[in-house]
Amino acid sequence: MTRDLFDDDDNADAAPQPATARVPLAPGALLLRGFTLDAAAGLMPAGEQVLLAAPLRHLQVPGGRTMSVAMSNCGALGWVSDPSGYRYSATDPLTGRPWPAMPDCLQALATQAAREAGFDGFSPNACLINSYRPGARMGLHQDRDEGGKSGDFSRPIVSVSLGLPAVFLFGGPERQHKTTRWPLQHGDVVVWGGPARLAFHGVAPLKEGEHAALGAQRVNLTFRQVAAVA
Numbered sequence: 001m002t003r004d005l006f007d008d009d010d011n012a013d014a015a016p017q018p019a020t021a022r023v024p025l026a027p028g029a030l031l032l033r034g035f036t037l038d039a040a041a042g043l044m045p046a047g048e049q050v051l052l053a054a055p056l057r058h059l060q061v062p063g064g065r066t067m068s069v070a071m072s073n074c075g076a077l078g079w080v081s082d083p084s085g086y087r088y089s090a091t092d093p094l095t096g097r098p099w100p101a102m103p104d105c106l107q108a109l110a111t112q113a114a115r116e117a118g119f120d121g122f123s124p125n126a127c128l129i130n131s132y133r134p135g136a137r138m139g140l141h142q143d144r145d146e147g148g149k150s151g152d153f154s155r156p157i158v159s160v161s162l163g164l165p166a167v168f169l170f171g172g173p174e175r176q177h178k179t180t181r182w183p184l185q186h187g188d189v190v191v192w193g194g195p196a197r198l199a200f201h202g203v204a205p206l207k208e209g210e211h212a213a214l215g216a217q218r219v220n221l222t223f224r225q226v227a228a229v230a
């Protein structure tokens, strides 16, 4: 008997996984497997340049806890947190300078991924760079600092995974909604917008491992189009 390569009815674990695929996570949310696999080698030097000018750092959240994920930004605006709250800022509080410009290759990737997911005209002005070391995690949260005073959530979030694999948790618009778990690999991109834009999401604690290009680390680039900052 000849078995269809992608017929996984009888044993999902044994079915070969295509290198690229479109996987719906929820209405408005799409995982583009391997979307940036070919471009990944070019993205990493661009990211390294950004981090020379705006180093990774562990931010404090309101309440005083320190995040396990190290962060930086590029683009006109960067997401920052301190004991007084979360916000977007045009300057890096660590250096007092504007954030490094968003490299063209990153901007183009984000626009292409958004288009692929059905969101034309995405033009991000903020790219948050998150570095996860083994054990680092991101608790369930919504991305809602982008809407500004007008509460404009018409633009999607584009999230690029590089380095070690991680498990992405994706829920609904209320914290108590059940979450589903999605393994993310180097080169995967998740786009969520429309009815999924304010979905709660997070990342399970990163497992130990070593990635050929990035070492014991997962780097997540998330692109946002932030409404005017007050």
Ligand SMILES: [Mn+2]
Binding pocket: 141, 142, 143, 201
């Ligand atoms: Mn988020």
